[in-house]
């Protein structure tokens with residue numbers, strides 16, 4: 001009996017060891033976005049890494065809204081969970097999340113040098129590389145080529161011209177029978193996306209970027225007020241009232257079904273608008289956003305998503321290996337061709353296959369290199385507070401509050417924040 005027991009135990013131990021050997025590969029969980037084709041692309045890339053390394057991956061889908069995603073991450077990181085190894089983080093979060101993230105420099109070798117230096121600087125917090133750039137975004141203006149041609153109007157160079165063109169074509173198309181036609185759709189919901197849009201309006205009018213390089217709050221100025229007032233005039237005129245609740249996908253929904261002349265969005269909307277099942281396929285043009293007219297300039301907000309490894313991961317080396325794979329030139333090229341995600345590796349903009357898939361990428365390179373950064377480096381851990389004060393004010397103006405009074409209130413709110421935060 002005793003011998004049997006020993007045999008049994010030995011057999012179990014062997015089984016255990018065998019089980020361990022086959023389970024030796026680790027399972028890495030990655031939190032990806034699901035907007036447009038994001039989730040599919042993330043899963044394809046992560047699966048390819050898993051096949052190559054023999055590890056496993058688990059994909060965790062996160063909310064579309066950048067703001068909701070941040071709330072989820074903050075909750076998970078505060079609980080120091082080991083359930084997420086790799087996080088897809090917004091370009092503006094490096095400073096906010098740095099204390100929860102692993103320094104990737106020891107794992108990345110020379111690869112950071114191939115990426116846009118500004119993005120690597122963005123991801124370097126107190127000398128630690130807390131994320132690697134995955135793709136870059138910049139706000140652009142989509143327009144209906146066919147409608148502008150029909151009404152013999154050029155793509156607008158200023159926001160004032162965009163407003164007039166949108167009014168003319170909206171009225172004419174409604175008269176032709178499409179009662180649902182709107183002139184312009186954008187991201188007007190009270191969230192991070194509105195911060196991106198409103199920053200573009202203000203900066204393009206020469207009204208600055210909320211906070212200047214010395215950290216002073218600058219938003220209460222006549223140009224910023226004029227920019228927000230013009231945007232406020234769009235609601236109910238060239239934009240539906242529903243725009244107050246639009247995120248990227250809601251705006252794309254209206255534009256892609258053929259019911260808007262212009263749309264402000266990120267480059268990802270290009271591949272979808274040109275997709276086989278898109279009603280506007282072949283009818284879409286993309287140009288840099290308009291300037292604010294005299295004294296203004298073109299301004300597109302810098303966006304984009306980066307990959308980071310949680311400090312609470314039990315498998316930091318494998319997680320960093322997944323980050324290196326997904327942010328590599330090969331993966332970025334695949335994503336650019338399949339879905340118009342802008343690479344963060346400059347050399348890929350000279351790649352003929354990337355160029356053929358995205359004829360507007362070359363022009364975008366200029367917009368990307370001159371993109372307007374949100375004040376996330378200056379505000380650091382306080383960025384979300386600053387941004388939410390800002391988007392709330394912009395939302396109030398879109399909702400009908402007078403721009404001058406609302407901006408004055410914003411300025412004093414941000415001044416108080418600045419003093420508390422001591423930046």
Ligand code: GLC
Pocket residue numbers: 066090091092137192193194196248266302303304305
């Ligand atoms: C895009 C940008 C991101 C931005 C977000 C706002 O995803 O890449 O940087 O914060 O839109 O909605």
